[in-house]
Amino acid sequence: MSATNHAPTAHARRDADVLIVGGGLSGTLLAAQLLRLPGRRRVLVIEPRSELGRGEAYSAVELGHTLNGNAARMSVDPDNADDLTQWLSDYIAGGGWPESDRQAVPVSQLFPPRGIFGLYVQQRLAEARALGAARGSTVAHVRAEVVDLQADAEGARLTLDDGLSLSGAFAVLATGMFPAARTPQTESSGLNAAALDPWDVSAMARLDPGATVLIIGSGLTMVDAVVSLEQAGHRGPIEVFSRHGLLPQVRRQPPEWVDFLAADPSIRSPRQLMRELRRQCRLALADGVDWQAPLDTVRAHIGRLWSQATEAQRRQFVRHVRPWWESHHHRSPPLSAELVARLHEAGRLRIHAASFKGLEPGTDGRLAIRIRRRGEGATTRVAGDALINSSGIEYDWRRVARPLPRQLLARGLIQPGPLALGIRADAAGAVVDAQGQIARRLFALGPPLRGMWWESTAVTDVASQAKALAARLVALG
Incomplete structure (x- = not known):
């Protein structure tokens, strides 16, 4: 899946039938679905990373950063719930992931490392490319960032960060998630500039092993951060601050239960x-x-x-x-949860129900934050040696200080979704502009549709959306 060079094209000639903005899970699954459908089409995936199929979520290289769902729940094939289980069985039998025996469960119940899941997604794309090639369909990776987009009734044109442009019959916003720890904010508190990346084990290895680490947020990103610290050799205290002080529940493998919502439509x-x-x-x-x-x-x-x-x-x-829904529904993989529980019971990790109120001037090379504990009116200063922003995902595109969201909002091509979560679209993913008009050439899927469906980030959700959107684009094309 090597990147291709791109060059200016004549305005009258389209570079692709479908332009996919983002090559993480969402964009890759959409490309694969387009390649599997009958007919000939050209697909371009514009993604600044060197590989497709990984994005923010699956670029992790540490084995300790695992999926928070077991293999039986994470298939990218909406028609085969066992697809990941089958692929993983073959991968392990071929000598991959020898550490899998640590989990001592059937393959379907394993929680694979996110990096290995990325390999699985890439292989499924490679298979779709081979199938598409037999029909004359192609997908190419343009390694660049989209900084502007224009769309009208005739098509879409993208402007890339090198000043070049691409045109297509349709454009799809498959931008994935904007992790708060890695996303510039329009109104920055300075937190990210002072904080360590939750997944950067090498940076954490440079800390004094006994350093006091402050973590903002207590969700799954915090769990990842604790895993990173452990793998980096950290042995000091960890102070976690979140508004409600709730930890993710550990994911178990419960038995079947009656679908009570299907049985009672009055709810x-x-x-x-x-x-x-x-x-x-x-x-x-x-x-x-x-x-x-x-x-x-x-x-x-x-x-x-x-x-x-x-x-x-x-x-x-x-x-x-929401806080209780997130902590009970978005649960932690067992090995990670065991680590957090062990550190908590040993007194090394402490959870505080407190809101982050800003950075404070530090002394003696240390840093400090100001918090307000739940139920208290006054704020408190807390000092530490390192800081990690684990506050989760930024879904409000108005707060994301990146060129494309800013330009789309400025042009009126999008409007915020319900409760400012992601962007608004119709039931089939066609984007709704600032005037309430449904776009004919601009679509979205995955995390940008968080406000439309609430849960629009899980692998199975994205896979289903990708299949449906591919069919719609082919029908419109």
């Missing part, structure tokens, strides 16, 4: 959902069944429930339920 609002979900969890516990069993049945209904909820109901969910 429509977030309040009704939470009331019934609590009841189902109590029933499960009374029967000696893991409470995660009923919770896992909700996953298939989230998009429908979220899309039919009113704006007030969505705000209520985000304000009052």
